[in-house]
Amino acid sequence: MNATDTFVAHRNLLFTVAYEMLGSAADAEDVLQETWLRWADVDLAEVREERAYLVRITTRxxxxxxxxxxxxxxxxxxPWLPEPLLTTPDVAENVELAExxxxxxxxxxxxxxxxxxxxxxxxEVFDFGYDEIAAAVGKTPAAVRQIAHRARRHVDARRPRETVSARETRAVLESFQRALESRDLQGLLDVLAPDVVLMSDGGGVKQAVPRPVTGADRLARLVLGGIAKNDAALTTEATVVxxxxxxTLRLDGELDGVMAVRVEGGRITGLYYVRNPQxxxxVESETPLTLR
Structure with a gap:
């Protein structure tokens, strides 16, 4: 394959790597543009493993x-939240990638x-070897092992304690959706964990809570109070982000934001509402992601 064909063949992987590192699709796209410019100048005869080489450029x-x-x-x-992506069905089917x-x-x-x-x-996500990672981040393989161990311990202490199926998450989200649309305070309290946390990202463009809100009662009343103050008709629609x-939440038919959730023990423990238009x-056209 020539340089263009090779880049195109690995583009979805490179985007996924960049997005998981940055949490921003716009920045990931910029990184891919720069990766292509670097890749176009490479002497392919000198490249042993094209996939690893491209990932190394993207990572740096x-x-x-x-x-x-x-x-x-x-x-x-x-609060700053990652940029949500409408993903293809295969992403949801791949438990490791979806998590x-x-x-x-x-x-x-x-x-x-x-x-x-x-x-x-x-x-942890893409299963690269320590030698390959060392070349990408400019460290020795021994140093990378230590960093990996430290990062894994840090993430394990903070990640959701249980793996929840998409079906269970969908069921909990449907209960939340019904309570939201019917302005049912008790219905919201039933589906929210007592220590639930709401984070809202308006980016200074749309109104959002300036800091995380904790507690089911406080959060439910805040949400219902916000809906009551707004004259626009609220509609919600299930999606996969x-x-x-x-x-997705719409006001008078116009996209207002995307709400993602963290579910544990059959209740919502985290609500993440992205309103920043940028x-x-x-969230309305699919972005392909892949681990390979």
Whole structure:
């Protein structure tokens, strides 16, 4: 294959790597553009393993961007949530991939240092060897092993304690949806865990809660109060975002935001509501993701 064919063959993988490292599809696309420019200048006769070489370029560029994004996030208005993606059905069917791009786990990855995040993603999600990861992040294989161990321990302490099936998540989300549309306070309280946390991302463009809201009663009353104040008609629709069941919310037919959830023990423990219009460009057309 020539350079173009090789890049196209691995494009979905490279996008997935960049997205899992950055949490932003727009930035992942920028990284892919830069990856292509670097790849186009490579002498293919010198490349032994094209897939690994391309992932190495993407990882290095994503790491550079991740460090600059840190400054952007510090200046961001309110909580920062990953950019939601409408995903293809095969993503939801791949339990490992669906978990790795879930809003809940992506937020855990936000708590890692840039190199830790790169190592965790390449090792735990994409199953790259320590030597390959070392070449990508500019560390020794021994150092990468240590980083991987530290990152895994950090993530395991914060990730959801149980793996919940898409069917169970969908059932819980349907109960939440019914309670929301019927303005049923008790129905919301029944489906929300006592220590549920709401995070809302308006990016300073749309109104959002300025900091996380904790507690079922407080959250339910806040949500219902917000709906009551708004004259627009609210409609909700089931969708699949980042490989997991989610809701799109519309006001008078106009897309208002996407709500993803974290479900544990049959109740919602995390609600993630993205309203920032700049982050809603990929929720109405599917984005293919892959681990291979």
């Amino acid at each position: 560029l994503a790491l550079n961007r991740l460090r600059t994004m840190k400054r952007r996030k510090e200046a961001y208005v309110g 790795s791009v879930s809003m809940a786990l992506m937020l855990v990855l936000e708590t890692l240092a840039p190199t830790e995040r790169a190592v965790f993603v390449l090792r 980042n490989g997991n069941p989610a809701l 982050k809603l460009t990929r």
